Amino acid sequence: MAVLPYIVTYACLAVFVVAVIARVIKWSTLPMHLRWELYPVAHEGGGRAAYGGSYLEESKWWTKPRQVSLLGELKVMIPEIALLVALREHNRKLWTRSFPFHFGLYLVGASTAWMILAGVLAAVFPGIAPGLALVTRIAIPIVGGLGLVLGLVGAIGLFLRRRSRELRDYTAPADLFNLVFFVIAFGCALATFALIDRDFAIVSGFVANLSTFRLVALPGQGMALLLPVLSVILLAVLAAYIPLTHMSHFIGKYFAYHSIRWLDKPNLQGGDEERVINELLQQPITWAAPHIQGDGKKTWLDAATEEKKS
Amino acid sequence: MKEPRSLKDIAKTPGQPLAHIESIEQIPLPPPFDRIDEEPPIRPLSDAAREKYVVLDDTVAVSIQKPASKEEEDRLVQGFLSGLEKLMRREDNWTFLAPFEMSMEHCAHCQTCSEACHIYEESGHNELYRPLYRSEIVRRIYFKYIKKASPAVHGDIDLNWEVVARLIELSYRCNVCRRCAQTCPIGVDNALLSREIRKIASQEMGIAPRELHEDGSVLQLKAGSSTGMTPMVVKDNIEFIDEDTSERTGIEIETPWDIEGADILLIHNAGEIMAWPENPGAFATIFEAAGLSWTLSSEIAAYDAINYGVWYDDVQFARVAVKHAQAAKKLGVKRIVLGECGHAHKALTVIADKILTGDLNIPRESSMTVLLDIVRSGKVKFDPSRNDFPVTLHDPCNMVRLMGIVAPQREILKAILPPGRFREMAPHGVENYCCGGGSGFAIMSGHNFADWRHHLTGRRKFRQILEAFQDEPMDREHPKYVCAPCSNCKGQIRDILAYYDAFEKAGIYYGGLVELMVNAMVDSQPGFIDWEWH
Numbered sequence: 001m002a003v004l005p006y007i008v009t010y011a012c013l014a015v016f017v018v019a020v021i022a023r024v025i026k027w028s029t030l031p032m033h034l035r036w037e038l039y040p041v042a043h044e045g046g047g048r049a050a051y052g053g054s055y056l057e058e059s060k061w062w063t064k065p066r067q068v069s070l071l072g073e074l075k076v077m078i079p080e081i082a083l084l085v086a087l088r089e090h091n092r093k094l095w096t097r098s099f100p101f102h103f104g105l106y107l108v109g110a111s112t113a114w115m116i117l118a119g120v121l122a123a124v125f126p127g128i129a130p131g132l133a134l135v136t137r138i139a140i141p142i143v144g145g146l147g148l149v150l151g152l153v154g155a156i157g158l159f160l161r162r163r164s165r166e167l168r169d170y171t172a173p174a175d176l177f178n179l180v181f182f183v184i185a186f187g188c189a190l191a192t193f194a195l196i197d198r199d200f201a202i203v204s205g206f207v208a209n210l211s212t213f214r215l216v217a218l219p220g221q222g223m224a225l226l227l228p229v230l231s232v233i234l235l236a237v238l239a240a241y242i243p244l245t246h247m248s249h250f251i252g253k254y255f256a257y258h259s260i261r262w263l264d265k266p267n268l269q270g271g272d273e274e275r276v277i278n279e280l281l282q283q284p285i286t287w288a289a290p291h292i293q294g295d296g297k298k299t300w301l302d303a304a305t306e307e308k309k310s
Numbered sequence: 311m312k313e314p315r316s317l318k319d320i321a322k323t324p325g326q327p328l329a330h331i332e333s334i335e336q337i338p339l340p341p342p343f344d345r346i347d348e349e350p351p352i353r354p355l356s357d358a359a360r361e362k363y364v365v366l367d368d369t370v371a372v373s374i375q376k377p378a379s380k381e382e383e384d385r386l387v388q389g390f391l392s393g394l395e396k397l398m399r400r401e402d403n404w405t406f407l408a409p410f411e412m413s414m415e416h417c418a419h420c421q422t423c424s425e426a427c428h429i430y431e432e433s434g435h436n437e438l439y440r441p442l443y444r445s446e447i448v449r450r451i452y453f454k455y456i457k458k459a460s461p462a463v464h465g466d467i468d469l470n471w472e473v474v475a476r477l478i479e480l481s482y483r484c485n486v487c488r489r490c491a492q493t494c495p496i497g498v499d500n501a502l503l504s505r506e507i508r509k510i511a512s513q514e515m516g517i518a519p520r521e522l523h524e525d526g527s528v529l530q531l532k533a534g535s536s537t538g539m540t541p542m543v544v545k546d547n548i549e550f551i552d553e554d555t556s557e558r559t560g561i562e563i564e565t566p567w568d569i570e571g572a573d574i575l576l577i578h579n580a581g582e583i584m585a586w587p588e589n590p591g592a593f594a595t596i597f598e599a600a601g602l603s604w605t606l607s608s609e610i611a612a613y614d615a616i617n618y619g620v621w622y623d624d625v626q627f628a629r630v631a632v633k634h635a636q637a638a639k640k641l642g643v644k645r646i647v648l649g650e651c652g653h654a655h656k657a658l659t660v661i662a663d664k665i666l667t668g669d670l671n672i673p674r675e676s677s678m679t680v681l682l683d684i685v686r687s688g689k690v691k692f693d694p695s696r697n698d699f700p701v702t703l704h705d706p707c708n709m710v711r712l713m714g715i716v717a718p719q720r721e722i723l724k725a726i727l728p729p730g731r732f733r734e735m736a737p738h739g740v741e742n743y744c745c746g747g748g749s750g751f752a753i754m755s756g757h758n759f760a761d762w763r764h765h766l767t768g769r770r771k772f773r774q775i776l777e778a779f780q781d782e783p784m785d786r787e788h789p790k791y792v793c794a795p796c797s798n799c800k801g802q803i804r805d806i807l808a809y810y811d812a813f814e815k816a817g818i819y820y821g822g823l824v825e826l827m828v829n830a831m832v833d834s835q836p837g838f839i840d841w842e843w844h
Contacts, residue, residue: 030411031404034624035660036502038492039714039740052740054714056659059679060645090493091422098420169316170419170446172465249496252416256497260409264714267663267671274667281665283401285625288392289516291528292625294402304628304665 002217005232009210012236019243020251027255032276041262042076045069049076054264062268073262082106097161101154104186107147108235111140112207115200119208133204140200141193148190155182178247185234192231196220202228311335313437320447320476321468328476329367329438333765336434340776342784343810350809352761359757364475367438369762371482371754372511372519374475383471386515390474393514394448395456397506405624405664409499410506414449417442417498423490428743428770429483439766441490444480445503447473478517481507485748485767486621487707492740504749508622518622521754526618527626531633535580535614536753544613547583548590548606555591559834563594568641569605574680575643576604577634577658579651579797580614581753586800586821589650592828592838593677599833600684605641612637615654620661621750631662635670645673647680650822652706652796653748656713676709678718678795681824685725691832694728699789701826702733702778704771704803705742706796716740719795719823726830733781735774743770745794747802760805768806775803775818784816789841792820 040052045067048054055061079085084102088095118136122129159179162171197203202218206228209216218228242248267273281301285294292303312330314320319328331352338346352368359365364374377383396402397410423441424430430439437443446465451473453464467473484504491499511517530536535544548565556562566572576597582589597604606613611633619627635658638646648655659674666672684690703723709715716739723732735742745752746768754763779790792807794800803820812818819841829838 027408027412030408031400032664033408034405034662034664036406036409036499037660037712037714038488038499039711039716041714044714048714048717051716052711052714053716056676056713056715057679057718059683060673060675061679062673084495086493087420087422087495090426090495091420094420094422166421167419170421170442170465172461172463174463175419246416246418249416249418252412253496255408256412256416260412260499261491261497267667269668269671269673273664274671277664277667280404281667283404285402286396286399287402287513287625288389289513291516291523292513300404300625300628303625304632 003215005206005218005229005236006210006215008233009236012240015240016243019240019248023243023248023251027252027259030259031280032273033260035263036260037264038261041264043068043070043073043262044264045072055266062266077257094161097154097157099154100150101158101182104147104149104151104154107143108151108186109147111144111147111200114140114143115204115207116211118204119211122208123212136204137199137201140204141198144200145190145193148186148193152183152186152190155179155186159183174245178245181238181241185231185238188227188234189231192227196224196227203232206232311434311436314443315437317443317447317450317465317467321470321473324472325365327365327367329433329436331368331433331436331765336432336765336769339769339773339810340780342815343772343776343812350761352765353758355758364472364479366476366479367483367762369759370479370757371759372479372517373756374478374517377471386471386474387469389515390477390510391451391455393510394452396514397510398452398456403624406502406506409502413445413498413500413502414452416496417445417449417500418496419446420495422493422495423498423500426489426493428487428489428746429485429766432766432769438480439483441484441500444477444484444507445500447477448503448507477507478511481505481511482519482750482754485707485744485746485751487744487748488711489707489741489743492711505621509624512623513625519750519754519756521756522618522622522750523626526616526750526753527623527630530611530614530616530618531626531629534610534612536616536618537580537584537614539580539583539614541608541610541613544580544583545608547587551583551587551591552594554587555595558588558591558838559595559828559831561595561599561834563591563598565590565594566605568608569603571642572605573603573644574605574647575607575612575638575641575645576647576649576677577607577612577615577654578649579616579654581616581797581801582649582651582822585804586797588825588838588840589797589822592822592824593649595828595831595834596681596684596690596824599831600687600689602680602684604647605643607637607641609633609637609640615648615651615658617654617657618750620653620657627657627661628665631658631665632670634658635662635666635672638672639669643672645675647675647677649677650795650797650824652708653798655706655715656708660713676713676715676718677824678709678715678722681827682718682722685722685827690827692726692827692830693832694726694830696830696836697727697731697791697826699731699791700733700779700782701727701731701791701793702735702775703738704735704745704775704792704794704796704799705738705740706794706799707742707744707748709796710742711740714740719793722823722827723793726827733778735778743774745771745796745799745802746806747798752798752801752805760809763802764806764809768802771803772806772810772812776816779816779818786814786817789817789819791826791839792818793823793826794820795823
């Protein structure tokens with residue numbers, strides 16, 4: 001039984017990693033699509049991103065070097081990821097629930113990352129282990145504890161918002177289940193923190209063992225053992241579950257912005273994209289309308305260049 | 311106001327409209343149009359139309375005939391499902407698979423997009439017109455009937471022929487201006503889903519509004535222009551425009567046709583030639599005065615920049631784009647310049663960018679940048695005092711939000727208007743509101759559709775125009791100019807100004823950008839803008 005939380009966590013981490021990689025592969029291997037960008041495009045240089053301008057504002061734009069600003073992109077991306085700027089700007093009511101929820105997740109994630117790092121470093125450099133443990137004891141109860149509180153409050157707020165008249169009809173049972181799952185997992189973790197593991201010693205020890213493959217039984221008995229084990233298992237299962245659902249938008253959003261909304265790269269004559277486009281134009285179509293009559297043999301190129309008079 | 315109470319209502323109350331808007335319940339416009347009780351009501355749909363066509367709300371856009379048999383009903387459902395499945399296939403829909411799939415999978419149903427939609431807002435928040443209403447129905451159909459997923463995960467919806475027909479109609483209650491997509495925190499594009507529904511209808515089921523298909527892209531490919539103008543007719547019309555423009559400006563012009571090796575192939579929206587001849591006349595005047603090497607083409611489809619496929623059909627879109635490029639290739643021009651037409655800008659410059667290759671991949675450019683070059687070059691002298699009247703600028707969505715061409719038209723206006731005469735709308739630039747004619751609406755007026763768009767899609771723009779001029783005396787004696795550098799936007803603005811008699815009551819006139827330039831040209835006779843023609 002002692003190894004159960006370890007096995008579950010390893011399994012869940014494996015599911016998480018595989019699911020995330022699968023999502024990334026899926027989105028990054030979709031075929032090139034027709035341009036469908038939306039301005040402002042954050043990486044546009046020359047000061048144009050500030051008002052939504054593009055390189056198409058230049059006369060004979062194809063003869064001029066494109067000004068692309070990575071800094072400009074980061075200036076939009078980082079606040080968007082950290083503060084959910086778009087939601088704050090366009091839906092303040094939801095932001096007051098969604099921001100604490102997401103920021104709580106970030107803090108919990110950051111705490112976990114630190115505990116993994118500290119566990120590995122302590123194993124490799126035993127001399128600094130006490131110092132690392134001290135940082136964990138001081139910082140993690142604050143950062144992790146705050147993260148759990150914010151995440152729990154946010155999840156409850158989002159649940160209530162989903163039950164509002166405006167959103168209720170657009171809410172599937174799974175949407176509510178997802179939020180309840182967060183409430184239970186975070187609630188359980190918070191109870192562990194508040195009642196049993198005030199300095200995160202048990203959890204950080206577990207994470208350190210997990211990181212160094214030392215499957216040592218967690219300390220304590222009864223509720224003092226059950227609650228931490230339950231918390232760990234619930235959080236691990238939650239982590240595995242997220243990328244399997246539409247909550248994987250933390251991956252999708254990257255592609256939605258970079259591969260669609262901000263994808264403004266022009267296809268220049270003789271450039272590397274022309275070969276890909278020519279291949280795509282050779283794909284067969286099966287659209288059945290009378291003006292197309294795609295039979296599975298006719299290609300996009302055939303359809304686009306055939307003389308249609310009706 | 312009548313509105314659906316839930317998504318599932320789309321499958322209920324067969325034969326009955328799901329929504330109804332009373333104009334008296336709408337938010338009043340600014341003065342002098344603030345008497346809501348004096349507004350013309352939306353004329354009711356005729357009994358004959360209600361009898362014959364599928365009814366969604368107060369109007370009919372697509373004119374889908376009610377099925378006469380169970381077989382026809384089944385064909386609607388099966389056709390829709392078949393098309394929906396094809397939208398998810400790489401071969402059939404590589405053109406939009408990534409944005410479509412992204413928007414199908416990642417919507418959080420948070421309704422952030424709703425407040426950004428001018429139609430939803432001006433409808434008094436009618437549930438039917440939420441951007442999410444139609445897109446969520448299509449998502450649920452996809453997951454339940456194609457993917458066979460549990461409704462507990464993606465939500466439940468019933469499916470019958472009426473749902474399909476209503477959904478297709480509902481896809482034509484969206485201007486596809488993508489203002490909703492701009493506000494989405496995740497990057498979901500519910501406007502794209504409107505367009506994808508239209509694609510299912512057109513590409514799989516052969517259903518599209520007559521104005522866009524038979525009288526639009528099909529006619530353009532067949533006769534050369536959706537206006538019906540053949541090459542011979544368009545040349546005659548341009549010759550007449552040249553004569554008229556020369557007379558008005560005192561500058562002799564002769565539009566060049568089919569000049570091989572010219573620097574620029576200029577393609578106008580042919581609607582300009584028919585409805586606003588001063589626009590192509592002004593282009594010819596300015597281009598000649600600047601000494602540009604340019605030409606028009608008399609090839610089929612190449613003297614009309616429109617590409618209605620961009621609103622409803624990828625195949626028709628590609629066919630027209632190829633025609634445009636082939637004409638440019640034949641003449642051996644160095645670049646294609648799009649006249650004042652927003653959707654033509656986006657269609658040929660941006661969307662066709664991933665279709666045209668090799669010797670068809672001829673650079674495309676906006677007329678805004680070419681006109682700005684002329685202003686900056688100093689080759690044409692302007693007297694801003696000739697434009698001594700208030701001017702506001704409409705930002706065509708296709709040119710601005712969807713292409714990022716924001717600054718050139720403003721720099722031109724700064725050069726040709728006296729100080730203090732220009733005022734921005736609020737909001738403007740990439741956050742602008744659609745004119746209300748977007749995605750084909752400006753040319754769709756079947757049944758009572760024009761009334762519906764005046765009250766719902768065009769009302770926000772009219773409100774913005776009135777707000778922009780509120781510091782001016784609102785009467786006929788004080789003329790004001792709405793500069794709309796887009797043919798479809800001009801058509802919509804023309805219609806809504808006429809609907810409210812805004813020139814007579816408030817002195818509001820409209821036109822393009824290049825007309826204002828010629829109006830200020832020192833070498834031209836004064837008075838190019840004809841205020842009496844409205």
